[in-house]
Amino acid sequence: MLNEITSFCDISFRLCPKLKTPKLNNYIILEGRHNSWYSSCEASAIQCTHSVDKCCNKTPLLSANHRLSKQNPVGKVFNSADVCTFTETASKSPSHATEDKIGVLLLNLGGPDTLNDVQAFLYNLFADPDIIRLPRLFRFLQLPLAQLISVLRAPKSKESYASIGGGSPLRKITDEQADALKMALEAKDVPANVYVAMRYWHPFTEEAVHQIKRDKITKLVVLPLYPQYSISTTGSSIRILQSLDDMHLSGLPVAVIQSWYQREGYIKTIVDLIEKELRRFPVPEEAMIFFSAHGVPVSYIEKAGDPYKDQMEECISLIMQELRSRGTNNFHTLAYQSRVGPVEWLKPYTDKVLVELGQQGVKSLLAVPISFVSEHIETLEEIDMEYRELALNSGIENWGRVPALNCTSSFITDLADAVIEALPSAVSMSSTTSISSDDDNVFDYVIKMLFGSVLQS
Numbered sequence: 001m002l003n004e005i006t007s008f009c010d011i012s013f014r015l016c017p018k019l020k021t022p023k024l025n026n027y028i029i030l031e032g033r034h035n036s037w038y039s040s041c042e043a044s045a046i047q048c049t050h051s052v053d054k055c056c057n058k059t060p061l062l063s064a065n066h067r068l069s070k071q072n073p074v075g076k077v078f079n080s081a082d083v084c085t086f087t088e089t090a091s092k093s094p095s096h097a098t099e100d101k102i103g104v105l106l107l108n109l110g111g112p113d114t115l116n117d118v119q120a121f122l123y124n125l126f127a128d129p130d131i132i133r134l135p136r137l138f139r140f141l142q143l144p145l146a147q148l149i150s151v152l153r154a155p156k157s158k159e160s161y162a163s164i165g166g167g168s169p170l171r172k173i174t175d176e177q178a179d180a181l182k183m184a185l186e187a188k189d190v191p192a193n194v195y196v197a198m199r200y201w202h203p204f205t206e207e208a209v210h211q212i213k214r215d216k217i218t219k220l221v222v223l224p225l226y227p228q229y230s231i232s233t234t235g236s237s238i239r240i241l242q243s244l245d246d247m248h249l250s251g252l253p254v255a256v257i258q259s260w261y262q263r264e265g266y267i268k269t270i271v272d273l274i275e276k277e278l279r280r281f282p283v284p285e286e287a288m289i290f291f292s293a294h295g296v297p298v299s300y301i302e303k304a305g306d307p308y309k310d311q312m313e314e315c316i317s318l319i320m321q322e323l324r325s326r327g328t329n330n331f332h333t334l335a336y337q338s339r340v341g342p343v344e345w346l347k348p349y350t351d352k353v354l355v356e357l358g359q360q361g362v363k364s365l366l367a368v369p370i371s372f373v374s375e376h377i378e379t380l381e382e383i384d385m386e387y388r389e390l391a392l393n394s395g396i397e398n399w400g401r402v403p404a405l406n407c408t409s410s411f412i413t414d415l416a417d418a419v420i421e422a423l424p425s426a427v428s429m430s431s432t433t434s435i436s437s438d439d440d441n442v443f444d445y446v447i448k449m450l451f452g453s454v455l456q457s
């Protein structure tokens with residue numbers, strides 16, 4: 001099925017950094033290292049004329065959604081399933097042999113297990129240069145800033161975690177997903193060990209890599225539990241993985257599934273869940289389907305070329321197509337939640353849209369969390385408590401929420417298929433490069449970060 005799979009190697013492709021509104025189908029081929037994808041746009045040495053058919057003088061632009069098989073000068077082939085594979089220029093390993101010891105590494109964000117972990121978890125999160133993207137000159141402020149923001153934000157965060165039972169459910173659910181995926185792979189005759197690497201809390205990436213080495217894994221598929229790619233999620237986790245500079249890991253054939261929001265099994269599972277929840281409404285066809293995605297700052301999209309927004313919109317469109325094909329023709333809308341800090345985030349904002357819909361006379365609303373596959377604080381507290389209350393106070397009378405996918409069997413089976421399809425693409429990892437961010441508006445940015453409302457929202 002449709003995946004965007006890559007392998008660690010010295011050749012990469014990424015969004016044209018100079019396009020004002022980058023589209024998924026506007027890829028240019030750049031020579032550079034894998035882990036700088038989408039993260040360091042100004043590092044591009046290639047001039048772009050912003051034109052779709054002759055984007056760069058050195059390398060051709062891949063257009064038409066790279067649906068058709070095309071070979072570019074650096075030896076990559078894009079096939080009809082959005083899969084990036086390598087030809088002669090990279091040492092591609094054959095499809096998995098029976099003697100291979102296969103590992104699957106699930107990447108996730110992690111969350112505090114108890115209220116005592118909250119501040120340290122927040123520190124790890126804000127210390128990530130893919131979460132607070134400081135201009136290069138001001139990177140020395142990253143850790144003091146993380147300390148300051150985490151201390152000031154901790155009380156509000158603790159309150160939220162307290163309201164959902166005193167900690168994040170992420171570790172437990174991700175472990176259950178790992179077990180279910182292992183069983184699904186076994187059922188498909190592909191025995192594999194499944195590991196979990198969290199970005200900001202235990203088990204950290206280092207712990208997972210240690211286990212992978214201990215178990216003498218010979219082929220690894222990296223599967224981020226984020227359907228849509230963002231610099232702040234999948235990008236950050238992959239950067240850490242590659243920065244480990246581990247001898248064993250660098251020799252290991254690895255395939256990375258960058259994003260998988262367009263997989264049929266995933267889309268159909270969400271549609272099944274939406275249909276089931278719609279049936280609970282007094283008049284199902286009158287309920288507005290309200291997709292609420294986690295937001296990111298607008299600068300990620302407009303300056304750093306993050307494909308997150310495009311992938312999100314394409315994902316919603318695929319879900320709606322599937323619903324329509326089943327005869328469900330409800331109205332729908334997409335909004336972005338969970339903004340943090342003083343900078344502008346993707347719009348429209350979930351809270352504002354809910355109030356507007358209430359004012360416009362919408363009476364029934366089904367919330368669909370779309371950017372994350374497990375229940376977590378933003379579904380259990382933000383949607384189920386804050387947004388529900390806001391919606392009911394704004395005139396919406398019937399409220400419903402689609403559950404997160406968690407261990408839904410058709411979803412896990414689809415993940416197993418994604419892993420199996422990725423196996424033949426595994427190639428050896430190469431070492432690391434640094435990430436960078438935009439250097440303009442330096443003073444503006446730092447002043448906002450220090451004196452803005454980072455701590456309040």
Ligand SMILES: C=CC1=C(C)c2cc3[nH]c(cc4nc(cc5[nH]c(cc1n2)c(C)c5CCC(=O)O)C(CCC(=O)O)=C4C)c(C)c3C=C
Pocket residue numbers: 109110111112125130131132153157168169170226230232233294295296297340371372375376377378
């Ligand atoms: C696709 C999902 C997510 C994106 C994109 C994302 C970006 C992003 N998040 C923050 C700030 C915070 N995120 C926090 C927790 C958190 N975020 C996600 C998902 C995405 N984040 C998850 C799954 C979780 C963990 C939830 C849990 O159950 O523990 C938090 C901590 C919670 C809080 O205090 O609100 C913060 C802060 C930024 C700044 C950002 C993009 C730049």
Ligand SMILES: [Fe+2]
Pocket residue numbers: 294338
């Ligand atoms: Fe987040």
